[in-house]
Amino acid sequence: MAVSGEAAETATDTATSIEVDTGTRYQRMLGFGASITDASAWLIRKKMTPEQRLALLQELFGRSGNGIGLEFTRLTIGASDFSRHHYSLDDPPDGRPDPQLQHFSIAPNLDDVVPVAREALRINPRLQVMASPWSAPGWMKDSDSLIKGKLRPEYYDAFARYLLKYVDAYAAEGIPIFALTVQNEPDYEPADYPGMRLNAPARARLIGDHLGPLIAQRGKGPLIFDWDHNWDKPQEPMAVLSDPAAGPHVAAVAWHCYGGEVAAQSPVHEAFPGKDAYMTECSDGTWEPVLSGGLPLQARELIVQTTRHWARGVLFWNLALDEKGGPHAGGCDTCIGVVAIDSKTGAVTRNNGYYALAHASRFVRQDAYRIASTATADDGLDNVAFQNSDDGSVVLIVVNSNPQPRTVAVSQQDRRFNYTLPASSVATFRWTPRPRHL
Template identity: 50%
Template sequence: MKRFAPLLLAPLLAACATLGAPSPPAGQAWLTTADETAKLAPQPALRPLGPAIGDEDIRLDPARRFQPVHGFGAAMTDASAELLSRLPEAKRRALMAELFGRANGGLGLSFMRLTVGASDFSRTHYSFDDSDTPDPTLSKFTIDHARQYMLPRTREALAINPRLLVMISPWSAPAWMKTSRSLIKGHLDPAAYAPFAAYLARTVEAFGREGVPVSMLTIQNEPDFEPADYPGMRVDPAERAAIVGGFVGPAFAKAGIRTKILDYDHNWDKPQLPLGTLADPAARRTIAGVAWHCYAGDVDAQSKVHDAWPDKESWFTECSGGNWSPKFGEVLGWMTDKLVIGATNNWSRGSLLWNLALDPAHGPHKGGCGDCRGVVTIDPASGAVTRNVEYYVLGHASRFVLPGAVHIAADRRGGDVEATAFVNRDGSRVAIVHRTKGSGAVSFAVDGRRYQFDLPPGAVATLRWPG
């Protein structure tokens, strides 16, 4: 037998060992640019450039784990549900699969908000107990309005994505429960605290029987605001504490309802309001967390409440785009920074935009916002669907951050890029980044390896590495 010379054998063995060693994993990237030339567009594979050397712009650290994250989504308002329902069946099914599924590049939305009664994005103002006289036994309670469009479309979404998390919020208690005796303005009459708690319990139970399990609720949308032309109700912190701690919590416990109760459901500018509710011991025992909106203040308010009560969850539950901010690039950057990156970095477990769908006239609605924009726009005359900037903001997170993910550290070396990061249950790492200024390559340290990605000015990217 012919033998290899010793000097030739050693390098051959080394080469074989190198060939047998696993290669460092390549990452994937998707890009949306401020000038709209790329929208969730897949990019070339991210090949490792060698070992991380410590000067990377962003370093992912899966060992430093924070809150679990369920996902991202929008509200199935009456307006959204009606527009989706009126599409031709094949077109509706395709759009719903695109919004709630992940096959073929679907968004995979996994978080949804429903209204208890009417919001401004309803054709009429109503509650689930529109009695002309006090009805403390709720004899006239009905969810027929929700059965028309909202619940069927929510069931359809749940069939596509069974991990969809549903929360609910009333814009007003029934008029007969209020000091104003109207769905417009007013406080909840203390004599109606018990019927109101029963009203919420009945709603959760009724939705559940319709195939829509309710995971969370707030007792009032925007309780520090009394709108003049659509349902609303002021519920101050002491009132919320009394209602939740003394009535809603006990009513849910008696009925065996495990739906979580969140406080506040209002803007970042007044963290003292949820802190006021949480200062009450009975309410605090019942409240699972705090819900936030974007229309005033800044996202770091979420951390102020978390730092005071770290056992309470944080959820971001409403923000809308609209004609007041029409530029794609500006909305892309602001929403990504505040509602995806900022909300997550300030303890949010999920983020919701407002209307999932609106028509070209910003409706249907009655009162309230006359120039809001949906995640998609549906033209009821033609059936045309327009995917708005909000669609891409959500998609950069919802398509890649799966229910059960955990927020992990994404340490930044400079101030030109905002970032957040996650690890999914399958071990894959996901980073979402926005270039706030400058241009050029952004470097990443992931699992001891260096990667680089070119991020244009104002652009948003999602990067994913396998587990």
């Protein structure tokens, strides 16, 4: 079988065995990608020439040539920390409550996020777009501000309608939103950028009594993903999924990587096997252990382990930031985009997140199944396998986190090969299995 790389001559008995079993299937994949934040879209639109912009978007979302085929992205509903200023999509001039949403407008997105997302969809019509709010409009909150505070219960209905007005406005711009979360990181109130605390009982009431029934009446989606926060509090999504009113309206749990361990995804899946899992945010950055862990750390945690623990899709955070990790208005000043765009020249630098994503997105296509493969994490080798639905090809991603080269002996049916991975490296193998003979 053809392999992306040359087979090593190392003897099999010195290698770590990985057996791939196409007969055992797990979740069906939606895709890999990163978020088109306000900062990302603004840089792509305003700091690149048309030629640079098209080349970058074709590389990120296309499959021909050097395209890495990203098929999943996330947008922010209103401002996040990676916006140039703070805003919601319903900011009345007088600051007074607007429960009828007469001042709702996506005008702040029309010059950057909308055209970039639309162009990404033109390049890859299979691109799946989800969206998350960082805060309800300030007038809906007990803080009367985008900063901190909780959603007032009397505005649950207005907020549900606000989210669906966003979905419909984006659909009118040619950008279908297939899924929503009701709040980014609902267990955190940042001090200097939009955020909102929305605990499990509040999310259950918002979803069960308002947003879920509204979507059911529409009969056309979007899906609702709960949580959109870290691995360290799995009891939060469990509580919403257990709620008799909210649970039936929730399609999946969305996870972030900044606290806890990725294994937390599996007990939630086992308790609610009918609900999907997604990794919806994790940022590259200049902090430890991300800085020293580099590419192997990101590939191991965010590609291999998230999917081994049932994630159907994986999203890194900012698709693009500038050479200083911006622009941003509060929040993270040590984050790095999947790519960096030089704000003076438009030149592109590809960061570790780019290569971690590309090892999966370039080879694992939408609707592929994760399939069984021998777990090898105890010796610093991690792997995950998939089988594409379109052509039957098998993809195996192997991460070597060791400071020394390591050899793997891969088998699938009667096919075998050895390969030596360099120290601290990632390798992707792709082959077409022989047909089974009855």
